[in-house]
Amino acid sequence: MLALIPPVSSIGALAFHRSLPVPLLLRRAPPLARSLMAFSTDPAAVEEKVEAEDEALPTAVAGAGAGDWGDVSHEEWRRWGTSSPLPAAVAGVIHELLEMEAAAGEKMRFGGVGSKLKGNFKDVEDKKHRAVYERLADSDQKLQYFSARQIGCRLLGCRGYLCQKCWLPTEDCMCTNIVPCNLWKGMKFWLYMHPKDFLRQNNTGKLLWQVFGIQAAQLCLFGIQEHEDIMWDAFQSSGKGKISVLYPNKSTTPKSVKDLEFDGLSLTADLHESLQDEPFNFVLLDGTWSNSAALYRRLKERWTAIWGDEDIPCISLSTLSASVMHKLRPQPAWDRTCTAAAAAGLLWELNLRPELSAFEFEKQAEAVECSLDILLDALTARRVRLGRSITRKQRHNRNCI
Numbered sequence: 001m002l003a004l005i006p007p008v009s010s011i012g013a014l015a016f017h018r019s020l021p022v023p024l025l026l027r028r029a030p031p032l033a034r035s036l037m038a039f040s041t042d043p044a045a046v047e048e049k050v051e052a053e054d055e056a057l058p059t060a061v062a063g064a065g066a067g068d069w070g071d072v073s074h075e076e077w078r079r080w081g082t083s084s085p086l087p088a089a090v091a092g093v094i095h096e097l098l099e100m101e102a103a104a105g106e107k108m109r110f111g112g113v114g115s116k117l118k119g120n121f122k123d124v125e126d127k128k129h130r131a132v133y134e135r136l137a138d139s140d141q142k143l144q145y146f147s148a149r150q151i152g153c154r155l156l157g158c159r160g161y162l163c164q165k166c167w168l169p170t171e172d173c174m175c176t177n178i179v180p181c182n183l184w185k186g187m188k189f190w191l192y193m194h195p196k197d198f199l200r201q202n203n204t205g206k207l208l209w210q211v212f213g214i215q216a217a218q219l220c221l222f223g224i225q226e227h228e229d230i231m232w233d234a235f236q237s238s239g240k241g242k243i244s245v246l247y248p249n250k251s252t253t254p255k256s257v258k259d260l261e262f263d264g265l266s267l268t269a270d271l272h273e274s275l276q277d278e279p280f281n282f283v284l285l286d287g288t289w290s291n292s293a294a295l296y297r298r299l300k301e302r303w304t305a306i307w308g309d310e311d312i313p314c315i316s317l318s319t320l321s322a323s324v325m326h327k328l329r330p331q332p333a334w335d336r337t338c339t340a341a342a343a344a345g346l347l348w349e350l351n352l353r354p355e356l357s358a359f360e361f362e363k364q365a366e367a368v369e370c371s372l373d374i375l376l377d378a379l380t381a382r383r384v385r386l387g388r389s390i391t392r393k394q395r396h397n398r399n400c401i
């Protein structure tokens with residue numbers, strides 16, 4: 001069976017995680033078109049494409065007054081997929097926006113990529129936020145402000161428009177189709193998400209907490225202090241031996257799932273025993289190709305600050321698609337580099353380790369793959385209904401992997 005695994009020299013580089021590129025909605029396209037998807041795409045081109053095709057908020061909804069509900073409460077915040085309190089910086093940004101709206105006597109309108117402010121209000125806010133940014137002393141404060149502002153605008157812009165669980169427009173909500181599944185208690189996913197992926201319809205990281213729950217697959221927003229502190233507190237409780245970032249290790253010896261050491265975890269079939277141990281933390285970088293590098297750098301900085309060494313443990317997926325081997329079905333057309341697919345790949349590879357065989361990783365991997373199919377169906381149905389193209393446009397691909 002192992003002989004079926006194709007050469008994997010470049011697969012490490014594929015373990016980047018980002019939103020689902022829109023062109024991959026061609027999953028159900030005719031055979032000729034499907035074959036075009038076999039090549040890897042240039043990350044920069046994909047990113048441009050995703051940015052360009054990200055759906056604008058309909059003016060009617062955004063124009064109804066994004067700030068009409070007032071400040072975002074802790075409860076409203078948590079319904080988007082996190083158990084943390086509303087971060088102070090995000091609350092501050094939202095409050096300022098609402099105050100500015102009241103002073104201007106004009107409704108805030110959002111639209112376009114990333115819920116950007118529109119209209120006259122945009123210029124006023126733009127000057128103000130640039131002034132705040134300039135006053136901030138160091139790059140870390142600037143980053144935190146950038147993240148809080150991105151997230152604040154998205155929270156206001158998506159209010160009443162997106163389903164808070166699946167982040168799709170409410171008329172396309174897919175929540176009832178998702179089948180929850182228990183993740184092995186001995187592990188935990190951290191979705192370290194770039195703010196530009198937050199509340200994005202084609203983000204796939206959100207699928208993990210839809211399937212496994214917000215404790216087993218926890219959202220950590222990049223540059224949001226409360227979220228990052230929660231994650232690093234968990235890392236320090238578990239210890240540095242129980243952390244792994246799914247990212248190709250560029251500096252030292254590349255590691256794969258088979259190199260992971262689960263020492264200290266009770267690898268018995270008795271799940272209750274392993275409950276006594278801190279789980280093994282798997283960090284998924286959830287952002288576009290270029291943003292993933294910034295996510296990784298920030299992780300590495302804090303790792304070094306805490307533990308004094310620079311060797312942040314990274315793993316790459318070493319099989320092209322374990323599901324190909326297990327199910328003997330055609331390679332799924334969705335991109336293996338999206339976050340949910342990377343998580344499924346990791347689970348499939350854990351499934352190959354004999355000492356973990358009691359933990360039903362196959363079932364967990366399938367649950368993730370299933371949710372990805374459901375998301376693709378929902379996004380495709382939406383595009384078809386709105387008369388948008390689902391045809392891949394051929395283009396030159398620079399630096400193909």
Ligand SMILES: [Zn+2]
Pocket residue numbers: 163164165166167168173174175176
């Ligand atoms: Zn929903």
